[in-house]
Amino acid sequence: MQPDLTFHRARRRRLLQTLGEGVLILATAPEAIRNRDAHYPYRFDSHFYYLTGFPEPEAVLVLIAAGHSNARPRQILFCREKNEEREIWDGFRYGPKAAKAAFGFDAAYPIAELDKRLPGLLENQTRLAYPFGADPAWDTRVMGWINTVRSKARAGVSAPATLTDAHALIDPMRLVKDEHEIELMQRAADLSAAGHRAALAACRPGKGEWEIEGALLGAFRQGGCQAPAYTPIVAGGANACVLHYVSNDQVLRDGDLLLIDAAGEYHGYAADITRTFPVNGRFSGPQQDAYEIVLAAQAAAIDAARPGNGWNAPHEAALRVLTQGLVDLKILAGDLDNLLEKEAYKPWYMHRTGHWLGLDVHDAGEYKQPGGAWRTLEPGMALTVEPGLYLRPGPQVPAALENIGIRIEDDVVVTAAGPRVLTAGAPKTIEDIEEAMHGD
16 A cells, blocks of 8 residues: 555645645755664654655755735745666655656755745745754754845845744644545554564563564564564563563563564554563463453543543543552552542553554644643544553562563544544454464
């Protein structure tokens, strides 16, 4: 499945309507040196790609709104020129002419002409939208263009007087996914779920965490993911109680649980899956007790991911189940509402139950509305649901539960018909996990 560029063009048109008047400037991400003359694998800026679909570095999008004049809105791309010698070394480049045709721009120019052309495009414009503060070097460059226009004031040329954060205009658009984005996210989820099934098949006592990581990454890439969506967490035993453990260098022990938080990226869109399962393929009694609590908390949270509910509703639903579970495990004691009010669960559950998901793993969009109320969930919003319990040794934790870390995470799209779980292909019930690991 390939990106459908008609959606990118439609997004630019929508953004021009939102902009109303003035100019928007947005650069893609720069290439980054890993060491000496070797680069990290290139990854475009998410906002830029959302609007253009253009995958190459050294590119800038300029949108010019019609405003109060009768001028036609313009969509302009600046990109690298064709260069046959560099293409021998580095691969295909579109060049301005081909990029204009392929990606639906009104005009395209060589990136080397950016500084020459931009001041002219800003002349007599009332507003400039740009992600101010995101990159100091670009801030200096943009202010240089504005000052060039200001220097012509005595000739009757005006510079933009209103400066707007471009991300603040784009983020609300990215928050609600269109049908093409959901298709890409479903594909990322399916390929990522296949990676988790490969990890289940590879897992056994004596294996290294790194070997399971290799099985995951191999499955992601074999299925068609271009990259992992984030650094995988493959955490056996007590390592699962470290939320962002990424060393992945320990040997798996019989009787321990293994927590895997890993997923792939497909044409820019991320999946995000966590599964926890026994290294030997069978849950012990205490492991099963803790696991069922987290699984029930996740089910309650997913059910709360419905239109009209506040963003925090899934988190609140998970907290009630987790806190009651801690009482059932004899870790906490007391009235449930009082324990929730005091946040007595925090030593064993210290993070939120989810985040927005899309082109970024922690995707664009605010969680609260102006005034402080939680944002209302709407159809098309995509989020993760990932409750957990992390039972480090301590005076309140029974010995049989020590060093059990469990997190279960799925990707959910809010729909009018209810929550749609994209990542259902990764086994997560005790029965399904044990069957997948033993084939019985």
